[in-house]
Amino acid sequence: MTSTTLLKNRGAHMSVQRQDTIVIGGGLAGLVIARELCAAGRSVTILEARSRLGGRVYFDSVKGTDESAELGGQWIDPNYQPLIAAEINRYNLEITHGDPGTEQRTVSGDQVLHGMLPIPPDDIVDLERGVWECLAASRRIEYGRPWEEQGLDDLDVSWAEYVRGLKLSPAVEEYLMTWTSASDPEQSSALNILVLFATFGHSAWAAYNSMELKFTHGTASLVDAITSEVRAEIHLDTVVAHVEQSADEVTVTTADGRTFTATTAVLATPVNTWEDVTFSPPLSEAKQEVSRLKHVGTGQKIWMQLTDTPAGGVLGWGFGKGVNWLLRDRQLSEGGDLYVGFTGGGSLDVDDHDAIRDAVRVFAPEAEVTRTFEHNWLKDPYAKGGWAVFRPGHFTRFHSELSRPEGRLHFAGADLSFGQQLWMEGAFETGFxxxxRLLRRK
Structure with missing residues (x-):
């Protein structure tokens, strides 16, 4: 093909000419795989269940306003994410600094602390020791080496168990627990946090200060730029139901009965959705178990229009009433500020305006919430969760297996990244x- 072809669902019982590769999933990983294969002269078909490309990267207009917002992935840090940096340079994409707010407020016990110090001053020595222990543990991680070969079983315990084992003061222990702001610290592996520090230069500050840079024209500018180079046939609104391998090809059947055949195929969809597809032969027991149990990244991202907040903006952090992280994105032309909040472990009903208002007022009692909006990734049938947060034991037992090819079927996506599964960088890592691997295959 000479250009990208975007096709909506064209009806049942359609058979398409055999391709070199079928890519299931049109997120960033799927798009970059298709781009690289097409550039090498391979024929590719992309099958995407949604009516849009981008996957969990989703830049969309806010109903009833002239504003747009990132409903999925948003922030980038070119200093520690070389692959996303290369994409920015490749397409000359504009990036800009966010405006997170200058007044930091941290929930500690039954009080809200004001200022940069997130714990009472009497606990600063324990804070220093706790952070040092975490960074020392992160230095045991060898990036890219299979998890099961690194002797990290003692770190593949719940974050709550790991933190309690440090024997810190209650205030510092509570503060460190909030580092798993998108999941329950009792259910998520400590390696989720420690590998994050490892990929950000073994720096907690770099890891948590990375939510600043973003695309000036939204992540849609990145998706559109990559898509412009994808010389493939792209089928939107196409739900895959069955993947069957034979000795010399892969046949993919959609929910409406269409069939696609290719020499190889790539499953580039969130791990939590793999169980919705039947495979012949079946996927390995480990892949089936992880998809069945689901990862525990149940945090939600909520956008809010707030008024009556401090002029400098509020940056809130800590266990509150459902919002564990609150930061300003920008001022709005119609008045007020646009804020984004993250729920912890799915504990807040994102459709409950009053609950969101109460959660915001933990950090900003003076604030008025005039509008809220979000994309509920937990209820999205093609995601079934947000960014991946793995359970205790899953890194050292299953992680390497998740990306292992099975016959002619390969696997990609940010969930499978070695250490950037929370970021767009992870999608590029696995995509490349x-x-x-496919280009080296004869």
Whole structure:
């Protein structure tokens, strides 16, 4: 093909000419795989269940306003994310600094602390020791080496168990627990946090200060730029139901009965959705178990229009009433500020305006919430969760297996990244790995 072809669902019982590769999933990983294969002269078909491309990267207009917002992935840090930095340079994409707010407020026990110090001054020595222990543990991690070969079983315990084992003061222990702001610290592995520090230069400050840079024209500018180079046939609104391998090809059947055949295929969809597809032969027991149990990244991202907040903006952090992280994105032309909040472990009903208002007022009692909006990734049938947060034991037992090819079927997506599963960088990491493997395949 000479250009990208976007097709809506064209009806049942359609058979398409055999391709070199079928890519299931049109998120960033799937798009970069298709781009690299097409550039090398391979024929590719992308099958995407949604009516849009981008996957969990979703830049959309806010109903009833002239504003747009990132409903999925948003922030980037080119200093520690070389692959996303290369994409920015490749397409000359504009990036800009966010405006998170200058007045930091941290929930500690039954009080809200004001200022940069997130714990009472009497606990600062324990804070220093706790952070040092975490960074020392992160230095045991060898990036890219299979987890099961690194002797990290003692760190693949719940974050709550790991933190309690440090024997810190209650205030510092509570503060460290909030580092798993998108999941329950009792259910998520400590390696989720420690590998994050490892990929950000073994720096807690760099890891949590990375939510600043973003695309000036939204992540849609990145998706559109990549898509412009994808010389493939792209089928939107196409739900995959069955993947069957034979000795010399892969046949993919959609929910409406269409069939696509290729020499190889790539499953580039969130791990939590794999159980919705039947595979012949079946996927490995480990892949089936992880998809069945689901990862525990149940945090939600909520956008809010707030008025009556401090002029400098509020940056809130800590266990509150459902919002564990609150930061300003920008001022709005119609008045007020646009804020984004993150729920912890799915504990807040994102459709309950009053509950969101109460959660915001933990950090900003003076604030008025005039509008809220979000995309509920937990209820999205093609995501079934937000960014991946793995359970205790899953890194050292299953992580390497998740990306292992099975016959002619390969696997990609940010969930499978070695250490950037929370970021767009992770999608590029696995996308390039799979594309390279397929290009080396005869």
């Amino acid at each position: 790995q799979v594309a390279d």
